[in-house]
Amino acid sequence: MKAKNCLIFGGSGQIGRYLIRKLTKNNFKVTVVTRNIHQKGYIIKTQANAGYVDVIESNIFDEKKIRACFENAEVCINLVGILYEKKGGNSFNNIHSIFPSILAKLSSEYKLKNFIHLSALGINEATDSSYAKSKLEGEKNIFKNFPLATILRPSIVYSVDDNFTTNFMTLLNRLPIFPLYYNGKTKFMPIHCSDLTDIIYYILEKNILSKVVECVGPETITFKDIIEKLLKQIDKKRILLPLPLPLARFSARFLQLLPEPLLTIDQLKLLKYDNILTGKYKSNFAIGCPSKRFFEEEVNKYCYMWKDGGQFSIKKSDNKI
Numbered sequence: 001m002k003a004k005n006c007l008i009f010g011g012s013g014q015i016g017r018y019l020i021r022k023l024t025k026n027n028f029k030v031t032v033v034t035r036n037i038h039q040k041g042y043i044i045k046t047q048a049n050a051g052y053v054d055v056i057e058s059n060i061f062d063e064k065k066i067r068a069c070f071e072n073a074e075v076c077i078n079l080v081g082i083l084y085e086k087k088g089g090n091s092f093n094n095i096h097s098i099f100p101s102i103l104a105k106l107s108s109e110y111k112l113k114n115f116i117h118l119s120a121l122g123i124n125e126a127t128d129s130s131y132a133k134s135k136l137e138g139e140k141n142i143f144k145n146f147p148l149a150t151i152l153r154p155s156i157v158y159s160v161d162d163n164f165t166t167n168f169m170t171l172l173n174r175l176p177i178f179p180l181y182y183n184g185k186t187k188f189m190p191i192h193c194s195d196l197t198d199i200i201y202y203i204l205e206k207n208i209l210s211k212v213v214e215c216v217g218p219e220t221i222t223f224k225d226i227i228e229k230l231l232k233q234i235d236k237k238r239i240l241l242p243l244p245l246p247l248a249r250f251s252a253r254f255l256q257l258l259p260e261p262l263l264t265i266d267q268l269k270l271l272k273y274d275n276i277l278t279g280k281y282k283s284n285f286a287i288g289c290p291s292k293r294f295f296e297e298e299v300n301k302y303c304y305m306w307k308d309g310g311q312f313s314i315k316k317s318d319n320k321i
Helices: 014-025 035-043 064-070 092-109 130-145 167-174 193-206 223-233 245-255 265-270 295-299
Strands: 004-009 028-034 051-059 075-078 113-117 149-155 177-181 211-215 239-242
Touching: 004 014, 014 028, 014 035, 014 193, 014 245, 028 064, 035 051, 064 092, 064 177, 075 092, 075 149, 092 113, 092 130, 113 193, 113 265, 130 149, 130 265, 167 223, 177 245, 193 211, 223 239, 223 295, 239 245, 245 265
Parallel strands: 004 028, 004 075, 028 051, 075 113, 113 149, 149 211, 177 239
Antiparallel strands: none
């Protein structure tokens, strides 16, 4: 059987690595475009057997160079996104609005079978967030240029390779007091990275077109629930302190000055809004690809790295002689 050709942007990230493994195991030949082949190339090439992954170095806004990547592609998948803005062109508008528009135009021009774009859940409601507005604008640009595109809106995506659970467990290990923004009441439906890549593969196999699909895990949990579950997994007790909004804003202004911001003012705005199914679009459950992995069960598989004693850690109650 002839391998299918898939073009991926953002393949070196958490979702990209899982997706490369999923697709290449199912007879897809993947071409990954990266901005720094020396830094990211070895990560990408180790995700699949030789011959199934090609890595091309290019500035993602070099339309002339990335155009050549579309000549042999059958589908294009865009996983590129940022959580905060940096200098040098890494703005929400450039990454979330302009770049997807370029990919959609090229997908249409080269008559690709599908263009799958990763957006985010809850962006319709977060009208005061620059991140959300840029994501919405990007979706509009995509459908304008390639009406057959499929847009995925996932809730928080987690795995051993994420910057979500891993960062929180690191902070919970070090801080005696942990702040709860908006009293920790914001709701999420976390989806494991493997479940999300299963959805992408399902959409390709079933040839699902021109849809917005909300991608969620099998449970709804609050921000406070997430922190408490992580504390339980790493056997720690911490004071969870609800932070008044003015103080939260002040802390965000300080934290966003860090080279890798722990929290920005824009992210604080996003935390006001629940990150759950809206009912306005079909979900992964509705299209026939339900999520199977539960948050606490999956985190339990890698949380030992944050426990005292690491992989050899045991509960004190089990330490009986």
